[in-house]
Amino acid sequence: MKHVYVVGTADTKGPELAYLADVIANTGVPVILVDVGTRAPTIKVDVTAREVAGYHADGAGAVLSGDDRGVAVAAMSVAFSNFVTSRQDIAGIIGIGGGGGTSIVTAGMRGLPYGLPKIMVSTLASGDVGPYVDISDIIMMPSVTDFAGLNQLSRLILHNSGQAISGMALSAYQSSDERQSVGLTMFGVTTQCVTSMVEHLNSTYDCMVFHATGVGGRTMDKLVDDGVLSGVLDITTTEVCDLLVGGVLPATKARLDAIARTGVPYVGSVGALDMVNFWAPDTVPAAFAGRLFYHHNTNVTLMRTTPEECRLIGTWIGRKLSACSGPVRFFIPERGVSALDIEGGDFFDPEADAALFSAIEDAFEVTADRRIERLPLHINDPAFAKAAVDTFLSII
Structure with missing residues (x-):
């Protein structure tokens, strides 16, 4: 069975991630909630940050043992990239994040095939997104407000982005063109x-x-x-x-x-x-x-x-x-x-x-x-x- 992966830092964006996962699940699309935070999550997740961190070449300790957030974010980016490119059950992937979360999630998205739906709801989406998108087909959606608790506008943005990823996952493009x-x-x-x-x-x-x-x-x-x-x-x-x-x-x-x-x-x-x-x-x-x-x-x-x-x-x-x-x-x-x-x-x-x-x-x-x-x-x-x-x- 294919799933939409909902990804973010569950230590700082827990309520937003849970709300987004519910929006998608209510459309009938199975969801896997993935934590890429570096501290204890505030919600229940399907894949823990420690599980993701274990995909780092030097093990989870290289990601989660230090106090330097910049180093942890960089290491988690590598681990998440390895994790997500190893999965065979992704119908689409959607992430939410500020600076650190956007960096981590898009690092993994860039390694996924063209055409696999990818949406990043980010506080950085109205600026220079070149470093995050690079040559991929990631859709960057501005969060408008910061991720600091749910409000009327953030619910609207997350609802729309959840509906978007569900629609793409449910109506996957099938090419009939046999030309090289x-x-x-x-x-x-x-x-x-x-x-x-x-x-x-x-x-x-x-x-x-x-x-x-x-x-x-x-x-x-x-x-x-x-x-x-x-x-x-x-x-x-x-x-x-x-x-x-x-x-x-x-x-x-x-x-x-x-x-x-x-x-x-x-x-x-x-x-x-x-x-x-x-x-x-x-x-x-x-x-x-x-x-x-x-x-x-x-x-x-x-x-x-x-x-x-x-x-x-x-x-x-x-x-x-x-x-x-x-x-x-x-x-x-x-x-x-x-x-x-x-x-x-x-x-x-x-x-x-x-x-x-x-x-x-x-x-x-x-x-x-x-x-x-x-x-x-x-x-x-x-x-x-x-x-x-x-x-x-x-x-x-």
């Missing part, structure tokens, strides 16, 4: 290319397009590792620019490692490697004063990469791809890498592009199944999209 899934990366300046690719592929493959904002690339890599994606068309590798130059939408150093680990069929290109991303103009570091900028909107500022930066970026990508043992095809569009990098465009810079292309080729180790090819086309030319798709179909 493939991943594609896209930015606004490569939309024309990637949209064309999807049109070519959609009748045969389930196309998952990821916005190349750092999070998008990491999500795609995780799905490659998880075996969800059967192949990748990584046309927009722009996240590497922000990683190496210092923009606000960076990849991590692990970008492309999943391709190497799995050997998944890979077709890549240099989409949007002409730009580094910043927020509003006044957020651009002083070190970049005097550079060529394009104001995408009031909150996004793009900076053109220089030949020197392009050489650095190209070398990094070439070396990463050379570690891949599966089928790799990498295409270089000689007439521009983005909608801005086109003759007459704001970022048109043949010298910088030449430096990028040469650096990739110099660092790229060609084998029978790892090839690089130049095309006398712009990246958004329909013929470029078709060439990339045709090659992808030949290797997958």
